[in-house]
Amino acid sequence: MARVVVDVMPKAEILDPQGQAIVGALPRLGFAGVSDVRQGKRFELEVDDNVGDDELATIAESFLANTVIEEWKVTRL
Amino acid sequence: MARVVVDVMPKAEILDPQGQAIVGALPRLGFAGVSDVRQGKRFELEVDDNVGDDELATIAESFLANTVIEEWKVTRL
Numbered sequence: 001m002a003r004v005v006v007d008v009m010p011k012a013e014i015l016d017p018q019g020q021a022i023v024g025a026l027p028r029l030g031f032a033g034v035s036d037v038r039q040g041k042r043f044e045l046e047v048d049d050n051v052g053d054d055e056l057a058t059i060a061e062s063f064l065a066n067t068v069i070e071e072w073k074v075t076r077l
Numbered sequence: 078m079a080r081v082v083v084d085v086m087p088k089a090e091i092l093d094p095q096g097q098a099i100v101g102a103l104p105r106l107g108f109a110g111v112s113d114v115r116q117g118k119r120f121e122l123e124v125d126d127n128v129g130d131d132e133l134a135t136i137a138e139s140f141l142a143n144t145v146i147e148e149w150k151v152t153r154l
Contacts, residue, residue, distance in 0.1 A: 001112070006118050022120070022141070031136055033125035035078070042084050042119040043099070048110035059108055064099070 001075040002047050008065045009040035011049055040070070080126050080154040081133060086117035087144045117147070 010016045019037040026034050043064055047056070056074045065072040087093045096114040106131050120141055124133070133151045142149040 009119065009121065014109070019120075026136065026140070031132065031140075033128040033132075034122055038121045040119045040121070042086065043096075043114045044086065044111035044118045045111055045140065048112070051110040053133070055108065055110075059103065059111070063103070063106065063108075063111070065124035 001014075002049055002051070005044040005075045005077060006043040006045065006060045006064050007040065007068050007073045007075070008043070008060070008073075011069060011071050014069045016043055035057055079126055079128070081122040081124055082152045082154060083120040083122065083133075083137045083141050084117065084152070085120070085137070085147050086115060086149075088146055088148050091146045144145045 010019075012043075018039040020065075022037040022039065023034060039044050041064075045056075045059075053074070060072040060074050061067055081136070087096075099114040099116065102110060103109075103114075111142050118123075120146040122133075122136075132137060137149040139150050
């Protein structure tokens with residue numbers, strides 16, 4: 001068994017209203033010094049050892065991320 | 078400026094219906110070998126250099142994560 005993390009983040013050129021809401025709220029809550037927040041998704045997968053990087057990339061690209069607006073990264077732990 | 082990642086994941090003992098939906102869907106889509114998926118959130122923050130680890134922990138714990146059901150981890154990039 002291998003442990004794999006897939007990070008999915010909004011592309012840099014895409015507006016991220018959730019992240020902007022957090023940036024706006026932090027000063028009101030007393031936290032200064034945070035100038036930008038982007039919110040994305042993190043998937044932790046348990047996969048068989050025979051699942052290759054190609055298949056993981058296909059899962060991330062075609063299924064976990066919306067590649068029109070999101071970029072993804074696969075990391076084996 | 079420093080770049081900080083906050084990962085927020087459902088606690089191990091908490092059901093994760095989104096992750097379970099993905100586990101159930103992958104075989105139907107032709108991907109075998111994925112035995113578990115947990116879905117969480119990833120926040121990427123731009124913070125001033127004078128923002129300390131204590132403040133980042135407070136932001137993660139009190140604001141980005143719901144500590145009743147989620148665990149969090151702060152990583153400086």
